[in-house]
Amino acid sequence: MTSPLRIGIAGLGTVGAAVARIVVEQGEALASRCGRPLVLAAVSSRDHAKDRGVSLEGAVWFPDLVKLARSASIDVFVELIGGEGDPARAAVSAALGRALPVVTANKALLAHHGVELALMAEEQRVSLNFEGAVAGGIPIIKALREGLAANKLARVYGILNGTCNYILTTMEASGRKFADVLAEAQRLGYAEADPTFDIGGMDTAHKLALLAAVAFGNAPALDGIHVEGIARITPHDIVFAREFGFRIKLLGVATRSDGGIELRVHPAMVPLGTPLADVDGVYNAVVAEGDLVGKSVYEGRGAGAGPTASAVISDILDIARGQQLSTFGTPAVKLKRPVIVPMGDHLGPCYLRFTVIDRPGVIAVISRCLADQAISIESMLQRSRAPGEAVPVVFITHEAREAELAKALQAIVAAGVVTEEPCMIRMERF
Amino acid sequence: MTSPLRIGIAGLGTVGAAVARIVVEQGEALASRCGRPLVLAAVSSRDHAKDRGVSLEGAVWFPDLVKLARSASIDVFVELIGGEGDPARAAVSAALGRALPVVTANKALLAHHGVELALMAEEQRVSLNFEGAVAGGIPIIKALREGLAANKLARVYGILNGTCNYILTTMEASGRKFADVLAEAQRLGYAEADPTFDIGGMDTAHKLALLAAVAFGNAPALDGIHVEGIARITPHDIVFAREFGFRIKLLGVATRSDGGIELRVHPAMVPLGTPLADVDGVYNAVVAEGDLVGKSVYEGRGAGAGPTASAVISDILDIARGQQLSTFGTPAVKLKRPVIVPMGDHLGPCYLRFTVIDRPGVIAVISRCLADQAISIESMLQRSRAPGEAVPVVFITHEAREAELAKALQAIVAAGVVTEEPCMIRMERF
Structure with missing residues (x-):
């Protein structure tokens, strides 16, 4: 069997602790899945002493996650700190810079600095995997x-x-x-x-x-x-x-x-x-x-510790198998x-709810403002009657452009017939 | 860029033709996905002349798929012939035996001979991928x-x-x-x-x-x-x-x-x-x-050409990336x-439909047969009335063991109160 994959986890919150526990406790099953043993070699967290329901014996503790990322004792760096900036960014960069593969569940980091980090990873021919960053346990x-x-x-x-x-x-x-x-x-x-x-x-x-x-x-x-x-x-x-x-x-x-x-x-x-x-x-x-x-x-x-840990470990297993x-x-x-x-070009039917004072003429004003923008109405609904009081009125439009809808809503607000901001909800036809 | 992956496709039915067409026409996009060019190097089919909407120029034609599997001109063998036995089995064995990775959508072959073929593949350290065999385009x-x-x-x-x-x-x-x-x-x-x-x-x-x-x-x-x-x-x-x-x-x-x-x-x-x-x-x-x-x-x-081809090509791309x-x-x-x-041990609620002659006493006989097996009834429904004619009667049972249900149904049939085989549909509580 190939040499073990030595894992360093930065961040022992609920997800990090779950990943650590599974690596420690399900070692045999995971090794069977990827063809080599996984070892929890090092961790980084603020409070080393805290009980996380898993034995961290044998894992070296690094108070500083960037130092963990630079440690020669690990083969893969798992970043579960979160946040788009440092220290997560510095640590991931440090790991990739020395050709260490990285697994992260940090959507903010990837959304902001994804290209820069992907370039580093691919230049060094190592993986930067982020299954846990999107939709939890769904692969x-x-x-x-x-x-x-x-x-x-x-x-x-x-x-x-x-x-x-x-x-x-x-x-x-x-x-x-x-x-x-x-x-x-x-x-x-x-x-x-x-x-x-x-x-x-x-x-x-x-x-x-x-x-x-x-x-x-x-x-x-x-x-x-x-x-x-x-x-x-x-x-x-x-x-x-x-x-x-x-x-x-x-x-x-x-x-x-x-x-x-x-x-x-x-x-x-x-x-x-x-x-x-x-x-x-x-x-x-x-x-x-x-x-x-x-x-x-x-x-x-x-979300949740189990589903996200499932995703993080699947990323680790891909690295253990040598996939890049x-x-x-x-x-x-x-x-x-x-x-x-631009959103102004979006086309679609729309639900519009107005809060209006229940008196004659209000519907006519709203209908006119919509018509002025060539927005046609599929249906209109006023459920309750309360003369002189505020009631909700709903319009469903046919397909309309956002830019025109915005102009119509502005005109309706300016006409003084609504008591609150109109509520607009787009209708999807998937 | 690495050397091209030379593909040999056995079987040019709707799925095979779709795979061939995508490899030929989407070459650049696929190469970008897997880091190396894909080339349609050889095909095997009964009728080479048939128009399949794709140019097979440059692909060597093999009338015999086992010969294709043995050809030195391909790096991966794609089996889309189907059938649990030869020639599919012989061709896949021939390819694996010479350490050629295989992609197949052949569920019968894998269900019957999967272990034997997987052993060959793993001994030779090559892939035997079968995403297209199950649930079409769903990975x-x-x-x-x-x-x-x-x-x-x-x-x-x-x-x-x-x-x-x-x-x-x-x-x-x-x-x-x-x-x-x-x-x-x-x-x-x-x-x-x-x-x-x-x-x-x-x-x-x-x-x-x-x-x-x-x-x-x-x-x-x-x-x-x-x-x-x-x-x-x-x-x-x-x-x-x-x-x-x-x-x-x-x-x-x-x-x-x-x-x-x-x-x-x-x-x-x-x-x-x-x-x-x-x-x-x-x-x-x-x-x-x-x-x-x-x-x-x-x-x-x-199912269908597009979804299955999607699965087959994803398997080919994994091989192109060197994944095994x-x-x-x-x-x-x-x-x-x-x-x-054994199914006799299966436990669950059950829908039972009997076709009975609509006359007094029938429900009593059925209920007694169920009770004799300690099967308790959640509800009973007889929708239409037609005295003296055949009508459907439905029982929903509480959780029951299959073995007891089978005995009860036997007793009901033996009692001569039903005019057709009873229909039993298990109710799932997912």
Whole structure:
């Protein structure tokens, strides 16, 4: 049998500790899978003494992860610290610079510095693997980079944030408001104390940037992504969506066309009966559309110690087997910044909810503003009546351009007929 | 750039022709994915002159595929002839015997001779890849063998035959009978002229044998699979299923327990709202349950030239990159025949449909026969009344052992109260 693969793990949070435990406890099964023993050779963490439910005996402790990355005692550097900047970036660079393969679950690092790091890795002919960075335990990077490698992919999209999906699923099941459900999710540990990154859509955007890079062979283009979060979704929207045959999901959508690449993250109406509509709770799902394969769907747990550790270890096993692929599936020297199709050019039907004072003439004003932009209306719904009070009114448009929709909404707000910002949710026809 | 990979394709049916066309026409994109050029060096087919929409110029033609497998002009042998025996078996053996990597979509060959061929491949340190043999374009072998390699899998199951799924979906949508829909599927090319292999469940059994081998690390155990087909499903069953909140799908299910491995292929009731229930038409889907990852689902087109070619080419690209894995994920020398849990020990709730003459006392006799085997009834349904004529009566049982169910059904038939063989459909609680 070949020499053991000596693993150095930086970061012993829940994922790091799970990876360490599996390497230590499932050694024989893993060796059988990759043809050589795996050894936990070194770790780096702030608090070495803390009990993590795994024996770290035999693993050298490095207080400084950059020193771990430079240590001669490891054959692969596993970065589970997170964060786009140092020390994660410095440590990963240090490892790659000395031709040490790297496994990371750090989506921010890859979304911001992916090309630079991929170039280093490929120059040194070592792997930089990041399966754990996107969609937890779903082997979606492997599927796109290897399994579907024969395809020209036209679109990749999905539910990429478990926190948002949990909140939306719970709002639908309970009829409760966003703020209530978020507070509960925080108590249960499904949402961070500062949830901005998740509920604002940035977490999904990081993951979408990486998925699109692998699917389309371009540099991750985080700043080209149109990003909206879920904070403005109300129980009204969820009920209306259901009536129209849809469910509301936070989606990341990347589409390739002749004009370039469209990248968007926002709440969307997904038709009932399609695979994404039934993805509940903390699950993630990704759909890839290829010229040969057609539509293929990948669903599983999007976060958590077990699923992410599963992804990280699969990356380690690939390295143990001697596999070395381009980080994003395409050689890093060929990764160009894509031409971004601006969101104003996006075409699609749309759900618009206005909060209006229930009095004659309001609907006429809104309808006029939409007509002025040549936006045609498929249906209109006002559920409750409360003369003189604020009520929600919903319009579903036919296919419309975002730029025109924005102008119409501006005009409606300027006309003084609404008491709150209008809520706009795009309707997908996947 | 490294030297080109010279491909030899045996079999130029729809899949073989698609693979040839993609290799010829998408050369640059494929080379970018795997780091070396792919060349269509040689082909073998019965009719060399036939127009297949692709230029075979430059590819040497071999009338005999075993000679192609022995040719010094190729670096990888792609077997797309099919069939468990010769010439496919002889050709694959010939290629492996001279340390030539092999790609095949031949499920019968692998299900029957997989261990023997894997041993040859691993002895010669070359790949024997078979992604195209299971679930068409879904990269499920890669997902199980690599993506989920860190997991101990407890169960793998799914919809693996597009013909059956198309027939069941169409029966549900149209209310028509099995024989009608099968005849239509044959006209449309969704079913073979002799459909026995698909509708009888054997095609699913071959695929399940391979999935279970990769998931659990044992030898493919085709003869350990309990196999039933869909020919006895009636529109009544589909309507009753819906009323109880289920849809009927032909499933392959492999479960690992302390007692061994349970392998079964049969029509099953799948709860509405779970991922498999919504898999329609010619789509396939596979669910894998792992200790780390939990439940993960993979869905896509299960057959056809494009999806299967996508899988075959991904296997070729892995070989072009120099990757060499154990055929079934576990070294072939360790592949043992699993202990099979007999179907009589299977436990689960069950749907039983009896065709009875509508007269007093019949229900009492059936209920007594079930009670005699300690099978308890959850519900009973007789939809239509037609005194003195044959009507369907349905019982849903609580959890019951197959052996007891079989005894009860024997007693019911012996009691002379039914006019046809009872129809039994297992209810799954995934």
